Amino acid sequence: MQDLPNLFLIGPMGAGKSTIGRLLAAELSRRFHDSDHVIQERCGADIPWIFDVEGEPGFRLREVQTIDELTRLSGVVLATGGGAVLREENRRALRERGTVVYLFTTVEQQLKRTARDKNRPLLQRVDREQVLNEMFTLRDPLYRATADVIVRTDRRSPRAVVSDILHRARCLNDSLDRLDPPDARPFGSQASDSKVSP
Numbered sequence: 178m179q180d181l182p183n184l185f186l187i188g189p190m191g192a193g194k195s196t197i198g199r200l201l202a203a204e205l206s207r208r209f210h211d212s213d214h215v216i217q218e219r220c221g222a223d224i225p226w227i228f229d230v231e232g233e234p235g236f237r238l239r240e241v242q243t244i245d246e247l248t249r250l251s252g253v254v255l256a257t258g259g260g261a262v263l264r265e266e267n268r269r270a271l272r273e274r275g276t277v278v279y280l281f282t283t284v285e286q287q288l289k290r291t292a293r294d295k296n297r298p299l300l301q302r303v304d305r306e307q308v309l310n311e312m313f314t315l316r317d318p319l320y321r322a323t324a325d326v327i328v329r330t331d332r333r334s335p336r337a338v339v340s341d342i343l344h345r346a347r348c349l350n351d352s353l354d355r356l357d358p359p360d361a362r363p364f365g366s367q368a369s370d371s372k373v374s375p
């Protein structure tokens with residue numbers, strides 16, 4: 178069977194990975210997966226429960242297994258969780274098996290978009306702004322090292338972000354337009370050292 182290109186979304190909490198991933202998949206007539214949703218379905222429990230009972234290490238182990246499995250599919254749009262890039266095996270799987278889009282946003286926007294959220298255990302604290310700033314310092318270099326393209330999502334509607342991703346991704350590899358041609362190169366088949374900076 179012909180491999181179809183994959184599109185993987187990375188970035189911090191509230192960047193819009195889950196929202197934009199679903200829209201993007203519909204636009205491309207691709208299947209959509211969200212690693213957090215798959216983890217919850219498999220476990221039969223929500224993310225706060227997993228963090229409570231198994232701690233963050235337990236969640237990260239489930240995340241590695243899930244991302245390994247989902248990145249082996251073809252022709253999918255995958256939204257990852259914000260901490261997926263913390264593990265080298267996730268970064269490698271994402272880089273090697275698809276085109277990776279870093280959805281960038283500011284801490285200010287993250288605070289607004291996650292303000293009333295109860296499903297992100299790492300943000301259930303009073304010093305959320307400090308936590309998000311520390312995460313940015315640690316994770317932004319990892320997102321950049323993993324991504325093929327970086328797309329801003331602050332001050333733009335999800336629809337505008339989807340258009341931008343499609344435009345930028347097509348500049349990297351035009352196989353996105355041809356869903357099942359006999360000679361299609363996997364969308365993310367460029368070497369990892371060809372990842373571009375913003």
Ligand SMILES: Nc1ncnc2c1ncn2[C@@H]1O[C@H](COP(=O)(O)OP(=O)(O)O)[C@@H](O)[C@H]1O
Pocket residue numbers: 188189190191192193194195196197256290291330331332333334335338
């Ligand atoms: N471009 C955007 N502009 C405004 N709000 C957005 C945008 N993208 C996502 N949101 C909102 O932000 C919240 C978090 O989005 P979500 O897709 O869950 O982010 P992530 O999966 O990256 O953590 C949701 O309420 C969503 O509707």
Ligand SMILES: O=C(O)C1=C[C@@H](OP(=O)(O)O)[C@@H](O)[C@H](O)C1
Pocket residue numbers: 188189190191194195213224257258259260261296297298299
């Ligand atoms: O940044 C993180 O470490 C996390 C992000 C969450 O996903 P979203 O980025 O979709 O909110 C979820 O995986 C979990 O709460 C941990």
Ligand SMILES: [Mg+2]
Pocket residue numbers: 194195196213256257258
């Ligand atoms: Mg999400």
